[in-house]
Amino acid sequence: MATRLRPASKKCTVIGGSGFLGQHMVEHLVGKGYAVNVFDIRKGFDHDKVHFFLGDLCRKEDLLPALEGATVAFHCASPAPSSNNRDLFYKVNYLGTKVVIEACREAGVQKLVLTSSASVVFEGTDIKHGLEDLPYAKNPIDYYTETKILQEKEVLSANDPEGKFLTVAIRPHGIFGPRDPQLVPILVQAAKSGKMKFIIGDGKNLVDFTYVENVVHGHILAAEQLQRDSPLCGKAFHITNDEPIPFWEFMSRILTGLGYEAPRYHIPYWLAYYLALLFSLVLMLLRPFIAINPTFTPMRVALAGTFHYYSCERAKKHLGYKPLVGLDEAxxxxxxxYPHLHRTA
Incomplete structure (x- = not known):
């Protein structure tokens, strides 16, 4: 049977393609007929239709071979948000992204789609139906967010229709799904160690959780709709499941679905926040003598106890976005x- 040739415009590079989101992105792009290159620091999986390039994001000479011939680059490389390594976040998310932009221009890549984060506008206080034109957080909740702000600004300001280089940023929130190494495994570990007994606040705060397939769908739509003089150029777009759910209901459904007890005792938000703040201060004083990576932090209390959900109206209007998978199915x-994480009898 004759093999259908892919047009050159269907060649793309996924930077960070070995990660959780990146792997799903690669699979969907291949399924849509794209020729896909993956650039990452490690090879996270095997795929006979994908070309892998290994290297350091901050070295342009490592990146250039992976970008050769590609018209679109998806940039979803980042250290895990749960890491507390400020220098690593700054190096990868900011300095590395500057190198990505430079390499894309040099390689003749026409479109750059960035995986940003809705947290770039979150300061630990309620956000309801948040729009993309909310100001960037002046007091970001963590190092990850601090550097994602720098990264997004860099990418969006690089948009240059005259120079035939177009950029757009996708801001997902609360990504979850199969093969996620963060949310579900960390939640199960917390339950096993007895740390999931308390609900922070009244448990009614709504939050966006977004299925990974919907996040991928938003990225691909953005790449395909991004054209010179389009309303996408140099802009950010929220991509969520568009079904905000009480934070603790979502956590409880995951836990009970895997055979663990749901949290049931309430602790006032203000009390949890100040206890976490006090704990952080004590650890700061002890840092010269002992290194502890805390899980109970003011940032995590804020994420668990406030409203933070975002409007997808801009994405619906300009990308034609609609979630492919509803929250219940997701x-x-x-x-x-996750059969291996199910509580054994």
Whole structure:
């Protein structure tokens, strides 16, 4: 049978393609007929239709071979948000992104789609139906967010229609799904160690959680709709499941679905926040003598106890975005993908 040739415009590079989001992105792009290169610091999986390039994001000479012939680059490389390494975040998210932009221009890549984060506008206080024109957080909740702000600004300001280089940023929130190494495994570990007994606040705060397939869909739509003089150029777009859910209901559904007890005792938000703040100050004083990476932090209390959900109206209007997988189905698919984390009888 004759093989259909892919047009040159369907060649793309996924930077960070070995990561959780990156792997799903690669699979969907291949399924849509794209020729895909992956650039990452490690090879996270095997795929006979994908070309892998290994190297350091901050070295342009490492990046250039992976970008050769590509018209679109998806940049979703980042250290895990749970890391507390400020220097690593700054190096990868900011300095590395400056190198990505330079390499894309040099390689003749026409479009750069950045995986940003809705947290770039979050300061630990309630956000309801947040729009993309909210100001960047003046007091970011963590080092990850601090450097994602720098990164997004860098990418969006690099948009240059005259120079035939177009950029757009996708801001997902609360990504979850099969093969996620963060949210579900960390939640299960916390439950096993007895740390998931308390609900912070009244438990009614709504939050966006976004299924990974919907996040990928938003990125691909952005790449395909990004054209000179389009409203996408140099802009950010929220991509969520568009179904905000009480934070503690989502956590409880994951835990009970895997055989663990749901949290049931309430602790006032203000008390949890100040206890976490006090704990952080004590650890800061002890740091010269002992290194502890805390899980109970003011940032995590804020994420668990406030409203933070975002409007997808801009994405619906300009990208034609609509979630492919509803929240109930997404939770079921996710739970089925973690049989090894199910509590044994």
């Amino acid at each position: 939770i079921e698919k996710t739970l089925r993908s």
